[in-house]
Amino acid sequence: MPVSSADPPGDRPSARDAFSDLALAVFRLNGGLIEAGDALVQDLGLTSARWQVLGAIALAPAPLPVAHIARNMGLARQSVQRVVDDMQAEGLVRLAPNPHHRRAALVAMTPSGEAAYHRAIARKDRWADGLTDGLPPAAITAAVRLLRTLQERIDASHAHIATLAGAPRQESEE
Amino acid sequence: MPVSSADPPGDRPSARDAFSDLALAVFRLNGGLIEAGDALVQDLGLTSARWQVLGAIALAPAPLPVAHIARNMGLARQSVQRVVDDMQAEGLVRLAPNPHHRRAALVAMTPSGEAAYHRAIARKDRWADGLTDGLPPAAITAAVRLLRTLQERIDASHAHIATLAGAPRQESEE
DNA sequence: GTCGAATGGACAGCTTACTGTCGATTGGGG
DNA sequence: CCCCAATCGACAGTAAGCTGTCCATTCGAC
Numbered sequence: 001m002p003v004s005s006a007d008p009p010g011d012r013p014s015a016r017d018a019f020s021d022l023a024l025a026v027f028r029l030n031g032g033l034i035e036a037g038d039a040l041v042q043d044l045g046l047t048s049a050r051w052q053v054l055g056a057i058a059l060a061p062a063p064l065p066v067a068h069i070a071r072n073m074g075l076a077r078q079s080v081q082r083v084v085d086d087m088q089a090e091g092l093v094r095l096a097p098n099p100h101h102r103r104a105a106l107v108a109m110t111p112s113g114e115a116a117y118h119r120a121i122a123r124k125d126r127w128a129d130g131l132t133d134g135l136p137p138a139a140i141t142a143a144v145r146l147l148r149t150l151q152e153r154i155d156a157s158h159a160h161i162a163t164l165a166g167a168p169r170q171e172s173e174e
Numbered sequence: 175m176p177v178s179s180a181d182p183p184g185d186r187p188s189a190r191d192a193f194s195d196l197a198l199a200v201f202r203l204n205g206g207l208i209e210a211g212d213a214l215v216q217d218l219g220l221t222s223a224r225w226q227v228l229g230a231i232a233l234a235p236a237p238l239p240v241a242h243i244a245r246n247m248g249l250a251r252q253s254v255q256r257v258v259d260d261m262q263a264e265g266l267v268r269l270a271p272n273p274h275h276r277r278a279a280l281v282a283m284t285p286s287g288e289a290a291y292h293r294a295i296a297r298k299d300r301w302a303d304g305l306t307d308g309l310p311p312a313a314i315t316a317a318v319r320l321l322r323t324l325q326e327r328i329d330a331s332h333a334h335i336a337t338l339a340g341a342p343r344q345e346s347e348e
Numbered sequence: 349g350t351c352g353a354a355t356g357g358a359c360a361g362c363t364t365a366c367t368g369t370c371g372a373t374t375g376g377g378g
Numbered sequence: 379c380c381c382c383a384a385t386c387g388a389c390a391g392t393a394a395g396c397t398g399t400c401c402a403t404t405c406g407a408c
Contacts, residue, residue: 015306016299018314023207025321027226028248030204031365032328033197034394039335049394052201067356074202079395081357103402104356123338125190130334131327132189135320140192143317146309147199153305154206160304161213164297205395208364223364241386253365255387277373278386349408356403366393373386378379 026147040123044116045090053083054092054109054117063096063106092116200321214297218290219264227257228266228283228291237270237280266290 037048046054056069064072070080084107087093092113095105109117132140211222220228230243238246244254258281261267266287269279283291306314 015309015311015314016302018311018318019302019306020298021318022314022321025318025325026200026203026207029200029321029325029328031248032325033200035366036328036331036335039332040339043339047393065356074205075394076396077356078358078397082394101356101403104404124194126338127331127335128190128193130331131324132193135189135323137189137192139316139320140189140196142313143320144192144195144199146313146317147196147203149309150305151199151203151206154203154210157210157301157304158213161210161301164300165214165217209396221363239386249364250366251386252367252388256364275373275386351406351408353406354404356401358400358402360399361397363396364394367391369390370388371386372388374384375382376384377382 022150036127037124040127041116041120044119045092046116046120049083050087050092051117051120053080053087054113054120057093057107057109058117063108065098065101065104065106067104069107087113196324210301211298214301215290215294218293219266220290220294223257224261224266225291225294227254227261228287228294231267231281231283232291237282239272239275239278239280241278243281261287 034048037051041047041051052073053069056073057064060069060072066081066084067077069084070077073080084093088095091110093107094110096108098104098106208222211225215221215225226247227243230247231238234243234246240255240258241251243258244251247254258267262269265284267281268284270282272278272280
């Protein structure tokens with residue numbers, strides 16, 4: 001998405017500008033988290049993406065097929081598929097036959113995958129302790145709630161976006 | 175980065191878990207914003223990435239070389255370079271000679287680039303009005319502040335990460 | 349029982365970020 | 379004055395997301 005203009009001249013910061021600032025902050029933090037996550041687990045044979053997939057596997061009560069994992073993560077099937085293929089080739093994950101569907105194998109961690117995942121979590125926890133030191137937990141959870149609310153509204157706004165983008169004129173006057 | 179485990183059993187949500195939840199929310203919202211931004215400006219010949227680069231150009235008081243724009247955006251030079259090349263090929267942006275450096279041309283918007291950019295902003299504003307409706311602006315700015323604080327701490331934590339990742343043992347005991 | 353929709357994987361190709369390496373240009377220290 | 383460090387662009391290659399198309403499998407409606 002976009003870039004904010006400088007916040008407003010004199011008055012209260014409009015929700016518009018606050019939203020733009022938030023979008024910028026999300027883009028930057030996304031990059032920072034991925035970069036830091038990669039550095040944190042690099043020597044375990046993991047990356048941020050692999051770690052996230054392992055997390056989705058760990059979170060599920062039973063092994064799932066790739067497409068199901070992708071749905072849980074909010075990603076496209078193929079994105080997860082490639083990561084799983086790579087991890088399978090390196091022995092972090094294995095594919096178990098699915099009694100309910102012949103082609104849709106179930107993805108499960110190997111012992112070495114579990115070991116890497118747990119070491120990753122331990123590192124993340126110690127890292128997070130430093131990052132959140134002195135920040136009120138309530139502030140963090142409030143931010144999480146706000147981000148999730150926006151996420152839900154965005155997911156629900158596809159029709160509105162089509163209107164805004166499709167409307168031939170009328171956008172010159174906002 | 176990672177995935178949270180379920181939030182804690184009975185007690186207060188630990189900052190650790192809140193942090194994991196925040197990371198997840200940031201990943202998802204990042205994806206949602208990019209997707210929505212792409213849809214919003216698609217017919218203008220823009221993408222979220224192009225729009226952000228144009229924003230960085232618009233924000234600067236004077237035209238800048240690619241490497242400088244990239245620094246301002248927190249991205250790698252090459253990422254911006256390719257987007258600029260594409261936009262130049264399509265006439266959204268033009269390269270002006272740099273009096274101070276023969277090879278480092280200055281990037282400036284063409285009139286058609288400016289037009290697209292302003293239409294994009296108008297759409298974003300109307301979209302943002304809907305998304306933030308009923309949300310207290312203070313909540314948004316508070317979230318922005320939190321995200322920026324974390325961003326700064328992450329940027330400053332590279333040494334710490336190296337310690338956590340490098341320390342051969344000791345991570346089994348957190 | 350059969351057909352069709354929903355779901356899943358495979359294959360191919362695109363976008364946007366990254367990295368590393370190279371040569372060109374500039375400007376400052378000795 | 380010269381050389382070195384910093385900066386910039388070019389080129390090449392990687393990671394991680396996306397899309398679209400195709401075929402296989404399953405399951406439910408009829």
